[in-house]
Every structure is written in structure tokens, then in C-alpha cells.
Amino acid sequence: MPTPVPFKIAVPEEKLRILHQKLSLTELPDEVPLKKPRSRGAPLRDVKNLVDYWLHSFDWRAQESKLNQFPQFTTDIDVDRFGTYNVHFIHQRSAVPNAIPLIFLHGWPGSFIEVTKILPELIQGGPNFPAFHVVAPSLIDYGFSQGNTKEGFNLDQHAEAYHKLMLSLGYSEYVAQGGDIGNFLTRFLALKYPESCKAHHTNMPTPNPPDPSKHADLIAKIEAEGGLSEEDRNRLASTQEHQADGMGYSTEHMTRPQTIGYSLTDSPVGLLSWIYEKLVDWAADYPWTADEVLTWVSIYRFSRAGSAAPQRIYYDMMHREPMSLVDVTAQYIDVPLGTSHFKKDLFRLPSRWDATLGPIAFQAEHDKGGHFAAWECPKELVKDLRDMFGKESPIHGCVTGQSGFT
Numbered sequence: 001m002p003t004p005v006p007f008k009i010a011v012p013e014e015k016l017r018i019l020h021q022k023l024s025l026t027e028l029p030d031e032v033p034l035k036k037p038r039s040r041g042a043p044l045r046d047v048k049n050l051v052d053y054w055l056h057s058f059d060w061r062a063q064e065s066k067l068n069q070f071p072q073f074t075t076d077i078d079v080d081r082f083g084t085y086n087v088h089f090i091h092q093r094s095a096v097p098n099a100i101p102l103i104f105l106h107g108w109p110g111s112f113i114e115v116t117k118i119l120p121e122l123i124q125g126g127p128n129f130p131a132f133h134v135v136a137p138s139l140i141d142y143g144f145s146q147g148n149t150k151e152g153f154n155l156d157q158h159a160e161a162y163h164k165l166m167l168s169l170g171y172s173e174y175v176a177q178g179g180d181i182g183n184f185l186t187r188f189l190a191l192k193y194p195e196s197c198k199a200h201h202t203n204m205p206t207p208n209p210p211d212p213s214k215h216a217d218l219i220a221k222i223e224a225e226g227g228l229s230e231e232d233r234n235r236l237a238s239t240q241e242h243q244a245d246g247m248g249y250s251t252e253h254m255t256r257p258q259t260i261g262y263s264l265t266d267s268p269v270g271l272l273s274w275i276y277e278k279l280v281d282w283a284a285d286y287p288w289t290a291d292e293v294l295t296w297v298s299i300y301r302f303s304r305a306g307s308a309a310p311q312r313i314y315y316d317m318m319h320r321e322p323m324s325l326v327d328v329t330a331q332y333i334d335v336p337l338g339t340s341h342f343k344k345d346l347f348r349l350p351s352r353w354d355a356t357l358g359p360i361a362f363q364a365e366h367d368k369g370g371h372f373a374a375w376e377c378p379k380e381l382v383k384d385l386r387d388m389f390g391k392e393s394p395i396h397g398c399v400t401g402q403s404g405f406t
Contacts, residue, residue, distance in 0.1 A: 107180020130404025147305025
């Protein structure tokens, strides 16, 4: 494997000039006055204020400098039948020699930035909680990783790339954490590389309902406990509401990513509104600042592969053969699994269903937080990971020789 090359974000000045030029020429639509201001999408007032701030006040160089405080690298990874991809990643080793290697995998509309709130805590260790060596790649097509322009590059290929990344860094065994698309990728790592991915944790578990032919004991246990609880029914209702009213973006990504790609590439305001809507709607009353929103959006705007690339994975996920994404990721995978349920995530399913996904090593319920757990609730997510791999955990020491304790 090639030696990783140190990397610093340095967006060319010409890209900033073009951004400001496009922002200065922005034409905004009007809107219908609404009783529920967000019911038809990103409100005009919000977008107008963000555009004005982006043009006149936002300091990308300051945000770039903050991100460059984290150790970043790029390296070439060969993916079978697809060629070589240059992958960008944060890699922070703990001072604790036997820290647990952990790969953090983001989703859409996030990026590697999501790890930056939890990384400083994760690398710390002590006699009572484990430390982690943290690796957080920009997914291929995202951030500062190379893009893919070959048809059929699916979750299988993504998982292969990040598995090989861990091996190239000397981590023959590791654990994985993810939400959103990162959830599906952690599942693929556990499925395809169980000899290396010794455990996986997700903050967006997506089980199917228990199947009587496969989960008779679980169904009997749920029925003996009184069946679905009121909380379970509320979660299912919330999930159904999201699927009925909040999946328009996904349908476009899954069916016509190229078409929406023109708008997201040419119009920074189109990109801003497409992402901003989800940042607010999917978080649990998180107080997003303009600097946060615009940093997240700018990473897409200045991404190596361009703003159209990140949507492509949706199409490939939904057109995977011979097994669909749902069939693969919702099956039982015999690798220890941890799940954290946050109050306002998109897919809120009964926690007892998680047992259909794999051997449960850890579960947590949180009365706060939404889809962006690492950003909204970093302390809670760090604690969950420490507890999952702590001394009282049934999988303590699952990574050979790497307990994480001082």
C-alpha cells in the first residue's frame, strides 16, 4: 500500500472568487405565506439571510484553518475491477498505545467534519474508559476524496475501499461507527470483512419487522411483554410520516441524480437550500449557526468531485444486484452490534427489533438528538462508544490486544 500523504485543505482563490460572483447574481423566488413556515421547504427568509452572510461575512479561510488543525491525509486505494481511488481521511492516533482502531463513516448531507466534535474525546483514555485510534474518511465522491465516474460503484466498493484503508494504516482488526449512509457501510464492513471488523455501532439502526419464519423467539418475547408499546407505535408513526412526507430528495437522488446535479453544481444557492432544509428538519432543535451551515455546505461546494457526485451513491444503492440494499443491510450479521436511538432520527423503529440485525452487544436510548448524532450530541455518542467497548461490556477486548485502557 502507498504511504499516506499529509493533506491540508487549500481551496484555490479562484473558486472563492467564482462563488462570490455567483452569489452576487442570485435570483431568489417568492413564496406563499404559510401557517407552518417550513412545510414547503427551506423558508425564503432563512435562505436570503444565509446568502447575504455567505457573500458578505462568511470567512471560509477561518473555517479551513480550523479543519486543518486535524491531521489529514490522502492515499491511493485499489478497488477490484474499478481501479485506483485517492481517498482523503482524518487519522488521529491516541497516545494510548493499545487504543481501539475505529473507523467513522459519514453520510449525506454530512462529511468528515462530523467526526471533529467527538475525535478529541475518543482519543483520550484512562483506567475506566477506553481510547480509540480514529480514522474518518471522506467517502469517495464526497469532500476531498476522488470522485467515481464508473457505473455500478456501490456500497460493496465503498466498503472495500475503507476496509483496505484501515489495513493500509496497520489496523488488521478494527471497529466501525456510522449513521445515515455510514450505517449501511458499517453493515457492509461487518458482512464482508468479519475477520477484521470485530464490532460495529450505528446511531441509525434500520431493522425490518421480525419475520415469523426467522425470529419466532423474538416475536414470542415481544408478545409476552405486551406487544408493541406506545413508544414503539409512536416511533413507527414517525417513520411512516417521514417516508410519506420527507423522502422527496431521496427519490430524486435514487432515480435522477444527474438532473439535480446540474442545479447543485451551478447554483451555490440551490446547493445551500437543498442541504440547509435537511440540516434543520433532521436535527432535534439544534441551534445551527450560519458559520456551521455554510461550512457544511462549502465542503460540498468545494469538494474535489463536485457537488453533483455525492448523490450518485443513492442511485447505485437502489439498483444493486442481485440483492437490494434493504435485503443486505437488514439481514442478521453475526458480528457484535451496538445501537443508539436518538429522539428525532429519521427512521425510528422499535429497539427490540434491533436483535434481528445481529448479536446485540450494546443499546442506548436518548431523549434528545436527531439525525446528526456526532454533531448534535457528541458527549452522548462518545459515552455510548466507551460503554460499548468498556470493561463491563460483553465484547471487551474484541480487537486482539487493543483494550484501549491505560
